Amino acid sequence: MTHRRLWFSGFAVLLILIAIAFAIVWRPAIDEIREGSAPQVDAAQIARGYELAQLGNCESCHTAENGAAYAGGRKMETPFGAIYAVNITPDRAHGIGAWGPDAFARSMRDGVSRDGTHLYPAFPYTHFTKLTDSDMSALYAYLRSVPAVAESAPENELPFPFNIRALMAGWNLLFLDKDQITPVQGEDDDWNRGRYLVEGLAHCGACHTPRNAVGAEKSAAFLAGAEINGWYAPPLAGAEAGPWNTEQMEAYLANGFSRAHGAAAGPMGETVGNLAQAPRADITAMATYVASLTEGAAEELAAIDNGVPEDMDAAHTLWTGACADCHRNPVRDQGGALNPSYGVPLSTGAAVRSSKPINTLRTIAGGIDAYRDVGGPYMPAFEDSLTSAQIADLARYVRARFSDQAPWEDLQERAQDILGQVDPDENREGDAQ
Known part of the structure; x- marks a missing residue:
């Protein structure tokens, strides 16, 4: 009799645990809205939604290289596998055209799609959950206004068990903070x-x-x-x-x-x-x-130039030929403003001061072309004219000459990874622009 009671008690506990797990995981689908039945909005709300989309970097994440805006397909590498951004245009079959405001808000706040499936936090709903109702409505209105694109994103490349979306319910229980951001008294x-x-x-x-x-x-x-x-x-x-x-x-x-x-x-x-x-x-x-957030930090950083480092003659030759003309002397335009592409002190830049070399290596390899979009600086890319060994030598040189920090480690291997170059002695020729 005792064994039977224990068995029934254990079975009852199991059923309760299953019910609790189901309640945590299961989310109902939200009905599709009828075509043409989306809420009416005015031009001002759409314009405000456009501004919010820029602040949220929405187009960049949801647009594949050379793809249609907001049509998804951009690959995002994570430690758990590759995730592809989805189509958020108003296409009904492939995008969010059949989503009403409630479905959109749930995805943004709870990380749950219209059909009830859980989303991965590569989509930063852990931050979007803080949006006010008015901002959520404006962003929804704007995304409803962009051209519909009939394209589906590729399937995610996630191994077991990370491909089980239901696990995200437990993740959300642990890490999703839905508390709204309230004004702090005493701050403007x-x-x-x-x-x-x-x-x-x-x-x-x-x-x-x-x-x-x-x-x-x-x-x-x-x-x-x-x-x-x-x-x-x-x-x-x-x-x-x-x-x-x-x-x-x-x-x-x-x-x-x-x-x-x-x-x-x-x-x-x-x-x-x-x-x-x-x-x-x-x-x-x-x-x-x-x-x-950095109030009370050190005084503004002073420029550092330790002179040509010992035993770096080859790197100094590279520096003189490829870098010095732009980095050495400031240039002013006709109005007297400093040109952002010249005379920038490397010693105050976060890349050279960082404990990690990857930004310096990647910038040498890939350059900077912010002037094309926002009037910022320009730096040519050297990935097609320098070997990984030369890029590593340049990074080692600027770290030694223009910082008071310890040398970086593993520069050669990191430069090879960035260039996808196995042979460090391989000559790479081409246009450095």
Whole structure:
């Protein structure tokens, strides 16, 4: 009798656990809206939604290389496999054309698609959940206005068990913080607006905050710097963050350049291209908040030049031939303004000061062309004219000459990875532009 009772008790507990698990995992589908039945919106709301989309970097993430805007297909590498951004145009079959406002808001706030499937946090709903109702409605209105594209994104490339979307229900239970951002008393409107954007729609922490073993941002290391997509998003807060003031940060976010800190490259260069289309007041607000995170940091960085390092004659020759003319002397335009492509002190830039060499290596290899979009700096790419060994030597040279930090390790291997070049003695010839 006792064994039977134990068996029934255990079975009852199992059923309860299954019911709890089902309640946590299951999300109902939200009905499709009828064609032509989306809420009516005015031009002002769509225009505001466009601005919000720029602040959220939506087009960059949801557009494949040479693809139609917002049609998805962009590949994002993660430690768990590759995830492809989905189509968010108003196409009914392939995009979100059949999604009503409630379905859109649920995906943004809960990470759950219209059909009830769980999304992966490569889509930063952990930040978008902070959006106000009015901003959510404006963003929805704008995305309904873009051209519909009948294209599906490729299937994600995730191995077992990461391809089981239901696991995200447990992840959300542990890591999804849906508390809204409320104004902080004693801070001005710019600071509070900036905090709302940085921690919410602009999702700065998605790149600049390190993640734990299961891909959640480490809240205790907010904006403390992280490697992502082959680049290092430098710290904006914490002991290793460089000192920014509001004016410097505003210029950097709007134009991709601050003479005191350097130039935006890689994913940040793309982000600046979007932020340049956003209202300047919002950029000022973001700059105000981010700059406040380094209050009390060291004084503004002084330029460093230690002279030609010993035993680096070959690298010095490379520097003289490829770099010195642009980096040595400032150039002013006819109006007297400094040209952002000349005379920039490398010693104050985050890339050369960083504990990680990847941004310096990638910038030497890939260059910077922010002037094309936002009037920022230009630097030619050297990936087709220098070997990985030469790029590594240049990085070692600028670190030794223009910083007071310890030498970087594994430069050769990292440069080979960036170029996809196995043979370090291979000669690469071509146009460096």
